[in-house]
Amino acid sequence: MVEHGTRPGPRSLPVVGGPVNFGPAPTDDVHRKIVEEAIEAVLSTVDLRAVLDRTGQLLRRHFGETRVAIHRVSAEDATRAEVVLVSDPRQPSPELGTTFPLAGSAAGKAIQDRRPCVIDPLQPKAPRYRDEPLLAAYGYGSLVSFPLVFENEILGTLDIAHPPAEGLLDCCFEVARQVAHLVAIALHNSLMVEEVQRLNRLLGKENALLKEEIRQIKRDSRYVAESEAMRAVVERVRLVAPSGSTVLVRGETGTGKEGLARMVHEFSPRFNAPFVPVNLGAIPEGLIESELFGHEKGAFTGASRRRAGRFEQADGGTLFLDEVGDAPPSVQVRLLRVLQERVVERVGGTEPVKVDVRVVAATNRNLEEMVARGTFRADLYYRLAVFPIELPPLRERRDELRPLATYFLTRQAALMHRRPPRVGEDVWRALEAYDWPGNVRELENFLQRALILSPGPELAMPELPASALRAALPAAATPASEPPGPFEDEVRHLIERALSHCGGRVYGPSGAAALLGLRPTTLQGKMKKYGIAPGPRSA
Numbered sequence: 001m002v003e004h005g006t007r008p009g010p011r012s013l014p015v016v017g018g019p020v021n022f023g024p025a026p027t028d029d030v031h032r033k034i035v036e037e038a039i040e041a042v043l044s045t046v047d048l049r050a051v052l053d054r055t056g057q058l059l060r061r062h063f064g065e066t067r068v069a070i071h072r073v074s075a076e077d078a079t080r081a082e083v084v085l086v087s088d089p090r091q092p093s094p095e096l097g098t099t100f101p102l103a104g105s106a107a108g109k110a111i112q113d114r115r116p117c118v119i120d121p122l123q124p125k126a127p128r129y130r131d132e133p134l135l136a137a138y139g140y141g142s143l144v145s146f147p148l149v150f151e152n153e154i155l156g157t158l159d160i161a162h163p164p165a166e167g168l169l170d171c172c173f174e175v176a177r178q179v180a181h182l183v184a185i186a187l188h189n190s191l192m193v194e195e196v197q198r199l200n201r202l203l204g205k206e207n208a209l210l211k212e213e214i215r216q217i218k219r220d221s222r223y224v225a226e227s228e229a230m231r232a233v234v235e236r237v238r239l240v241a242p243s244g245s246t247v248l249v250r251g252e253t254g255t256g257k258e259g260l261a262r263m264v265h266e267f268s269p270r271f272n273a274p275f276v277p278v279n280l281g282a283i284p285e286g287l288i289e290s291e292l293f294g295h296e297k298g299a300f301t302g303a304s305r306r307r308a309g310r311f312e313q314a315d316g317g318t319l320f321l322d323e324v325g326d327a328p329p330s331v332q333v334r335l336l337r338v339l340q341e342r343v344v345e346r347v348g349g350t351e352p353v354k355v356d357v358r359v360v361a362a363t364n365r366n367l368e369e370m371v372a373r374g375t376f377r378a379d380l381y382y383r384l385a386v387f388p389i390e391l392p393p394l395r396e397r398r399d400e401l402r403p404l405a406t407y408f409l410t411r412q413a414a415l416m417h418r419r420p421p422r423v424g425e426d427v428w429r430a431l432e433a434y435d436w437p438g439n440v441r442e443l444e445n446f447l448q449r450a451l452i453l454s455p456g457p458e459l460a461m462p463e464l465p466a467s468a469l470r471a472a473l474p475a476a477a478t479p480a481s482e483p484p485g486p487f488e489d490e491v492r493h494l495i496e497r498a499l500s501h502c503g504g505r506v507y508g509p510s511g512a513a514a515l516l517g518l519r520p521t522t523l524q525g526k527m528k529k530y531g532i533a534p535g536p537r538s539a
């Protein structure tokens with residue numbers, strides 16, 4: 001037996017087992033043709049089975065009665081290999097897909113040494129490798145196993161067995177070695193394709209899970225409207241939704257304008273078509289036109305292809321134009337045209353594109369004032385304000401705070417796989433007393449923070465911004481019209497009031513520190529400074 005990594009000279013292959021009668025080496029032309037065909041086979045498809053079949057046929061066509069087998073190192077167990085191809089005229093239905101231990105096989109030896117393993121002649125009676133008796137039984141006389149190496153990684157082997165004493169081993173050695181390189185590439189490509197397919201399947205599953213999660217979140221999402229003021233708002237939504245009329249939602253930041261716009265869409269006959277939100281305040285001014293109306297290829301530097309705008313994306317559905325007061329004059333003109341004529345013109349285009357879109361706009365700005373100042377077109381204002389809906393700020397619907405907070409706590413706790421915490425009466429009072437300048441959004445964020453900071457069954461109050469104090473404390477003894485006293489006296493007075501409001505408690509969600517929006521240690525420092533004694537007090 002010989003293991004070697006270079007092509008032996010003609011008729012000079014050193015072999016174990018005695019001299020072999022070699023035939024003529026293939027001419028350079030034949031050699032080149034075989035390699036070219038093998039390259040074509042590898043490049044023609046990513047289907048490994050097809051590549052291997054074609055390669056097997058090719059080798060047999062040129063080398064006659066040879067057996068070609070391709071083995072792939074098992075992905076699960078590197079000590080085994082899988083039979084991925086056997087092209088054998090003497091064994092018509094070999095067992096493809098089976099695996100075998102590499103130890104004790106010619107393939108195992110080639111992989112271990114990273115160079116071809118040549119067995120010539122086969123010795124079935126005193127075999128050195130497991131392959132010998134079986135191949136000899138089929139009438140083969142020699143075997144060479146080439147390691148399939150790609151970028152230094154051994155992927156498997158290409159095994160070629162020849163009938164005895166035909167000299168084929170020598171004449172095909174170099175060609176077969178080059179073909180082995182190509183097969184290694186094909187094997188590598190197929191492994192990459194398999195990996196991509198595996199990742200694709202994984203992504204598909206993950207995508208399905210995420211979609212389900214989103215559906216679940218949507219199912220669990222509610223638009224809380226339990227106060228008198230909000231019931232009236234929802235009533236207006238129900239009235240206008242089926243009509244298709246443009247709606248203008250007005251309200252401070254975070255009051256729930258987008259949620260309301262979605263409700264308009266969902267109560268309308270367009271509910272199955274897209275709802276496309278676009279925030280004009282969040283897009284750089286120069287990009288708003290192309291974002292809304294799309295652009296043609298080459299309309300401006302960087303417009304490498306035609307792109308549909310939000311209006312076209314919302315065709316058949318609803319476009320939510322948030323912060324419409326931020327539309328620059330050029331966009332106002334175009335918006336007016338869409339609302340009047342129901343056509344958009346892409347930036348850089350000349351052809352009008354028909355769109356069937358219902359517009360719900362929103363603003364927290366005073367559009368009337370903007371019209372008066374000339375910064376917002378009056379004609380656009382009248383088109384938008386066909387049906388205005390006013391969302392009251394949270395401080396004007398304090399009776400809604402508990403239902404909203406309960407809803408947010410329940411939903412957030414569910415997302416954290418927890419039970420919603422209990423909320424003490426003192427915490428409710430502090431929440432209700434705060435002004436919530438950021439409205440529902442601020443409340444939602446605040447409660448999320450509170451939930452994270454309260455791992456136990458009871459909701460602890462994180463610090464509220466200091467303005468909480470104004471409303472949280474009982475009315476000051478001194479009427480607002482009276483001028484305040486010296487600063488330090490006022491601070492002392494404030495701390496004393498907070499302490500007595502909290503029964504002398506400094507720490508905890510119902511303590512004076514939380515009420516004042518201070519860290520307990522900071523409050524204690526101030527108490528010391530102003531000589532305020534700790535301990536219980538009457539509220």
Ligand SMILES: Nc1ncnc2c1ncn2[C@@H]1O[C@H](COP(=O)(O)OP(=O)(O)OP(=O)(O)O)[C@@H](O)[C@H]1O
Nearest residue numbers: 222223224225252253254255256257258259440441
């Ligand atoms: N009535 C409500 N019921 C349930 N969640 C609400 C309600 N109102 C607002 N929210 C929630 O508060 C957050 C802010 O709401 P939204 O984005 O609709 O406010 P917005 O007025 O459009 O804000 P902006 O002025 O910043 O655009 C969102 O997470 C929304 O789900």
